[in-house]
Amino acid sequence: MTSSSTLHGYPRQGPDRQLKKAIEAYWAGRVDADALLGAARELRLNNLAELRAAGIDEIPSNYFSLYDHVLDTAWLLGAIPRRHIDAVPDVSTEKGRLDRYFAMARGTADAPPLEMTKWFDTNYHYLVPELGPDTTFSLDASKPLEEFTEALEQGVVTRPVLVGPVTFLLLAKNLDGDFPPLDLLDKIVPLYVDLLRQLREAGADWVQLDEPALVADQPSDVLDKVAETYETLAAATNRPKILVASYFDGLGDALPVLARTPVEGLAMDFTAGDNLKGLAAIGGIQDKRLVAGVVNGRNIWAANLSEALGVLGTLLGLAASVDVAASSSLLHVPYDVTLETDLDPEIAGWLSFARQKVQEIVTLRRGLTEGRAAIGTVLHVNETRLASRASSPIVKVPAVRERVIPDVRRSAYDQRAKAQREQLTLPQLPTTTIGSFPQTAELRKARAALRNGQLDQDAYRAAMRAEIRAVIAEQERIGLDVLVHGEPERNDMVQYFGEQLAGFLATQQGWVQSYGTRYVRPPIIVGDVFRPAPMTVEWATYAQSLTDKPVKGMLTGPVTMLAWSFVRDDQPAGDTARQVALALRDEVVDLESAGVKVIQVDEPALRETLPLRAADRAAYLEWAVTAFRLATSGVRDETQIHTHMCYAEFGDVLEAIIDMDADVISLEAARSNMAIVADLAAAGYPNEAGPGVWDIHSPRVPSVEEIAGHLVKAMAAFPAERLWVNPDCGLKTRGYPEVKATLENLVEATGQLRA
Ligand code: GLN
Numbered sequence: 229m230t231s232s233s234t235l236h237g238y239p240r241q242g243p244d245r246q247l248k249k250a251i252e253a254y255w256a257g258r259v260d261a262d263a264l265l266g267a268a269r270e271l272r273l274n275n276l277a278e279l280r281a282a283g284i285d286e287i288p289s290n291y292f293s294l295y296d297h298v299l300d301t302a303w304l305l306g307a308i309p310r311r312h313i314d315a316v317p318d319v320s321t322e323k324g325r326l327d328r329y330f331a332m333a334r335g336t337a338d339a340p341p342l343e344m345t346k347w348f349d350t351n352y353h354y355l356v357p358e359l360g361p362d363t364t365f366s367l368d369a370s371k372p373l374e375e376f377t378e379a380l381e382q383g384v385v386t387r388p389v390l391v392g393p394v395t396f397l398l399l400a401k402n403l404d405g406d407f408p409p410l411d412l413l414d415k416i417v418p419l420y421v422d423l424l425r426q427l428r429e430a431g432a433d434w435v436q437l438d439e440p441a442l443v444a445d446q447p448s449d450v451l452d453k454v455a456e457t458y459e460t461l462a463a464a465t466n467r468p469k470i471l472v473a474s475y476f477d478g479l480g481d482a483l484p485v486l487a488r489t490p491v492e493g494l495a496m497d498f499t500a501g502d503n504l505k506g507l508a509a510i511g512g513i514q515d516k517r518l519v520a521g522v523v524n525g526r527n528i529w530a531a532n533l534s535e536a537l538g539v540l541g542t543l544l545g546l547a548a549s550v551d552v553a554a555s556s557s558l559l560h561v562p563y564d565v566t567l568e569t570d571l572d573p574e575i576a577g578w579l580s581f582a583r584q585k586v587q588e589i590v591t592l593r594r595g596l597t598e599g600r601a602a603i604g605t606v607l608h609v610n611e612t613r614l615a616s617r618a619s620s621p622i623v624k625v626p627a628v629r630e631r632v633i634p635d636v637r638r639s640a641y642d643q644r645a646k647a648q649r650e651q652l653t654l655p656q657l658p659t660t661t662i663g664s665f666p667q668t669a670e671l672r673k674a675r676a677a678l679r680n681g682q683l684d685q686d687a688y689r690a691a692m693r694a695e696i697r698a699v700i701a702e703q704e705r706i707g708l709d710v711l712v713h714g715e716p717e718r719n720d721m722v723q724y725f726g727e728q729l730a731g732f733l734a735t736q737q738g739w740v741q742s743y744g745t746r747y748v749r750p751p752i753i754v755g756d757v758f759r760p761a762p763m764t765v766e767w768a769t770y771a772q773s774l775t776d777k778p779v780k781g782m783l784t785g786p787v788t789m790l791a792w793s794f795v796r797d798d799q800p801a802g803d804t805a806r807q808v809a810l811a812l813r814d815e816v817v818d819l820e821s822a823g824v825k826v827i828q829v830d831e832p833a834l835r836e837t838l839p840l841r842a843a844d845r846a847a848y849l850e851w852a853v854t855a856f857r858l859a860t861s862g863v864r865d866e867t868q869i870h871t872h873m874c875y876a877e878f879g880d881v882l883e884a885i886i887d888m889d890a891d892v893i894s895l896e897a898a899r900s901n902m903a904i905v906a907d908l909a910a911a912g913y914p915n916e917a918g919p920g921v922w923d924i925h926s927p928r929v930p931s932v933e934e935i936a937g938h939l940v941k942a943m944a945a946f947p948a949e950r951l952w953v954n955p956d957c958g959l960k961t962r963g964y965p966e967v968k969a970t971l972e973n974l975v976e977a978t979g980q981l982r983a
């Protein structure tokens with residue numbers, strides 16, 4: 229049997245983040261449209277040459293994007309909001325087209341951008357198309373056609389990759405609440421038919437339609453629409469063969485539905501979910517090509533090649549042909565491990581970024597077609613590296629594994645609340661903030677100077693202390709009740725702790741796209757996690773020494789630490805969370821001993837990490853809640869534990885929030901007009917809550933009346949004795965003028981309601 233190696237997509241930015249630089253130069257007016265488009269083309273051609281030289285048999289095209297592939301799909305289908313057309317009416321030039329496209333992505337002075345949200349359970353964010361019953365569509369196939377043709381000119385017949393029609397509609401925002409988005413299939417499927425024809429005429433043999441929405445639970449009427457859609461697309465004459473791709477989990481009930489359609493191929497993820505079982509259960513897809521995602525496309529670990537070959541061998545009996553691929557686009561991993569020059573070579577051998585994953589795919593394809601012996605040397609090296617990882621003393625630390633700690637507070641909430649009232653003597657409706665104060669240019673400059681040696685540790689510390697003094701003085705002036713030190717010393721809420729915890733590894737060049745031109749370098753959890761030394765105690769106690777009011781200690785919770793890192797694949801995530809929790813517990817207890825009376829453990833990622841499939845959620849919430857409780861239950865009754873959540877609606881995790889048993893939770897609430905307060909009350913949430921009264925996403929200063937209005941609403945739904953007053957989230961992205969003005973209004977509004 230023949231088999232080929234292929235990919236769903238490759239990092240877009242270039243090894244040196246050239247794309248980011250080119251786009252930002254265009255935005256700043258330093259280069260023109262031609263220069264930007266030329267730079268983009270060069271990056272695509274470099275990728276093409278690289279993948280070809282590496283031996284990838286079937287190379288994708290149209291995975292590239294100047295901002296986001298969902299935005300590209302909206303553009304492809306002409307789903308462009310009126311306000312962005314008005315903002316940039318003339319698209320007769322390349323510059324006009326780019327400017328309208330970027331207007332959708334970033335907004336203009338009077339046209340807000342499309343909303344942004346997480347791409348399934350990854351840390352990539354896409355732009356949410358806006359659709360309604362009156363949306364009109366029209367095809368602009370220029371991008372996929374040009375990217376196909378430019379590769380063809382190099383002699384490569386690529387497989388264009390597109391977001392499929394069902395996923396596109398399911399990801400969109402419905403402008404008219406009652407309108408079922410899939411009703412628009414009738415309008416967009418004909419455009420896909422036309423697009424397929426144009427791609428075929430340009431020379432495409434295969435096209436890939438991505439339908440990752442099918443790995444989440446979908447009701448049967450959605451699955452009926454899937455069947456109908458792919459019947460229609462397959463019935464089109466003059467088209468390339470169709471590969472329907474899914475990733476991040478198993479296809480579940482969607483598998484038999486897709487298998488019955490006449491599309492020629494399915495791409496499936498064999499690194500997550502139950503696809504192997506699902507395929508076996510339906511007797512395979514004997515009339516179709518299977519693109520088998522056996523190399524994990526979103527983690528950074530070297531694959532177990534022998535195991536992957538075993539899976540591929542099993543799959544051979546279950547499809548007409550089996551091709552080797554990564555489970556998803558390699559967009560989610562950094563470029564190249566060999567760029568990490570500071571890395572211990574032994575550890576580097578455990579890791580695999582995009583370039584290394586391409587090698588793994590090519591090797592596996594060879595092993596599949598020529599037999600294990602043909603790749604014997606590589607298999608041997610792989611085995612040695614896996615063995616070195618499995619036996620490494622940093623990966624398994626017995627002292628960490630042996631710790632057994634109870635995960636309940638000493639007393640129930642009522643008793644704790646009483647002890648806390650006595651110790652803290654707070655007024656009704658206590659006011660506080662979420663932790664960070666504005667990260668000013670001076671702070672960033674000081675951190676950069678520390679990094680490049682212009683500032684020594686002592687001078688840096690002095691600068692941070694000065695900032696803490698200013699932040700404390702400001703909060704006292706404003707009259708807040710529970711103060712914070714402002715987090716000036718933190719670059720990022722995960723990175724800061726990752727740098728101090730054993731078991732975490734930082735990269736130099738491990739950039740991955742978060743959205744648009746924003747790239748992040750998630751830390752890698754390589755081994756057992758523990759805390760070699762206190763991390764925040766010095767800052768917190770310094771801040772507390774400056775005031776008689778309580779200062780909140782501030783930590784990032786275990787779930788969020790995992791969510792924004794690359795997590796190890798050799799043990800359940802819950803085990804890793806437990807280790808992080810125990811390390812944090814040590815910090816919590818040390819903070820308490822140092823005289824910190826209020827400690828906040830942030831879990832903004834708790835909701836966003838919820839698994840795609842409902843059946844997996846209870847198990848996740850169980851370890852997530854346990855980890856939080858482990859981290860926070862080491863303190864005395866009178867020490868008050870806070871948590872904070874944002875970036876989501878919390879309707880489906882209210883039970884978990886109750887089980888976390890924090891004394892106080894602050895939640896994002898202003899944008900949804902305090903709806904969460906009634907939800908908390910209805911769920912019987914028994915502890916204290918601070919629904920955010922200031923949407924910190926914009927510099928707008930809410931008036932005293934507006935804040936008081938929010939509070940009145942909250943007090944109508946929830947007992948005032950258990951309410952706190954605070955903003956929606958941290959203030960690090962805000963400026964001092966609006967922070968001062970708003971916090972003054974917040975204190976004033978609270979005073980009015982107390983009276
Ligand atoms: N304590 C953090 C801050 O204030 C919380 C950030 C977050 O919730 N994303 O910045």
Ligand code: ZN
Nearest residue numbers: 832874957958
């Ligand atoms: Zn927040």
